[in-house]
Amino acid sequence: MQSKDIAKEFPFAKKLNSSARQASAERAWQAISSFYTRCKKKEKKKGYPKFKKNTRSVEYKVSGWKLSNDCMSIAFSDGFNIGTLSLYCNFETREDLFRLKINRVRVVKRADGYYAQFCFDTDRSEQGEYTGNVIGLDLGLKYLYKDQNDNAVVYPQYLRKSEKRLKKLQKRLGRKFNKDKKPQSNNYHRTRKRLSVLHLKIQRQRKDWAIKQARCVVHFSDVIVDEDLKVCNLVKNHHLAKSISDVSWYQFTTWLDYYGKIWNKAVVSVSPNYTSQDCSNCGHRVKKSLSTRTHSCSVCQTEICRDKNAAINILKKGMSILGMEWQNSEKRGLGVSPSKAIFQDSTFGQKESASTEEKHGEKTASAIEGKPNIVSGFL
Structure with a gap:
């Protein structure tokens, strides 16, 4: 389908800029192309494209819009007569709009207003500082993650904290809904907007937390190893689905990959199979339920926290993918790097990007070059 075909089939599209x-x-x-790619890979969820008549965004290329000389406003010239809109953004964003060549402008509708996203090409790669640290991350619900040194980051549980307000607004919205009345009352729409804004706030809190932690x-690390968790399968457990969705594992690991590419750090995702069951000291498999939080090995008499044991196994898996060997030096009494690791590969200090591993559930990050960047401003 081309631009002319869209204008012929849908009258409202004629008003849009070409x-x-x-x-x-x-x-x-x-x-459509992504759908056929997923079909070739024989994925379970193909994701057939759905027609969306009322979209919440519109994208312009080089025409159909114009920034003012001071970048304080943007004017749109199409049949919808949007006119000139004021832009509210910080000083750094306004400087970027002055000096960079903008390829596209996207207007997006959110629950709290309209936003303009400016797309341009820029080199996001930076020179990362070599620290000599490696870290293995075991993702959890009470803690966002726990590493091989038993350091943990407690997740704030943003959804749980806002649950009372959400229930109150949802109950109020249900009372104001009248199935025999179309359109609904202004009070209904005001309450619906307040509920949408609260959901948007929780979403932004999760994203901000994930970005800062990643x-x-x-x-502070040169090699980061995490779990390649299949969140879509884990949320099928209805006892833990809300907590799993709230902790945002996928978002956190996505930002780990992003910053790993920017700073040319090795970010490796490994399969989570038996990381909690296998003993990190001798490799003996000790079966345990989810409620058992301590790993006790009957072979080597090791007794440590279950999450720490898993983090050590995850780190060992990741280092083996990179062609290196990691040994826990706590029992050896060796003074080594802050991560308490012994490196058996002399090329580690060169910070080479990791090669892609073809095993299922194991991937690495490489350097980023010329990736488009997006800057948003409030309209």
Whole structure:
């Protein structure tokens, strides 16, 4: 489907700028192409593209919009007569708008207003500082993660904290809904908007927390090993689904990969199979339920925290993928790096990006070059 076909089939699309119709057609073709790619890979969820009549975003290329000379406002020229809109953003963002070449502008509707996203090409790679530290992360619910040194980060549980307010607003919204009345009352829409804004706040809190924690982990480590968890399968457990969704494991690991590419750090995701069951000291498999929080090995008499044991196994798996060997030096009494690791590979200090492993559930990150960056401003 091309831009002209969209304008012929849907009358409202004629009012759009031609570049906006082209961008919509490109996104549609991209969705179809991704669907066929998933079919070839024989994935369970193919994700057939769905037609969305009322979208919450519109994208313009080089035409159909114009920034003011001081970058304080943006004007749109199409049949919808949007006109000129004021831009609210910080000083650094306004400087970027002055000096960088903007490729596309996207207007997005959120629960609390409209946002303009400016897309441009920039080199995000930075020179990371070599620390000599390695870290293995065992992701959890009470703690966001626990590493091989028994250091843990407690997750704030943003959804649980806002649950009372959510229930109150949902109950109020249910009372104001009248199935025989269309459209609904203004009070209904005001309550619906307040509920949407609260959900948006929780979403932003999760994202902000994930970004800060991922940045901190990557900044102070040269090799980061985490679990390649299948969250879509884990949430099928309805006793833990809410907590799993709240802790946002996938978002955290995504930002780990992102900052790993920027700073040229090795970020490795390994299969989580038997990381909690296998003994990190001798390798003996000790079966235990989820309620058992202490790992006790009957062979080597090791007794440590279950999560710490898993973090050590995860780190060993990741280091073996990179062609290195890691040994826990706590019992050896050796003075080594802050991560208490012994490196058996002399090329580690060169910080080479890791090669991709073809095993299932194991992947590594490489350097990023010329990746498009997005800057948002409030309209």
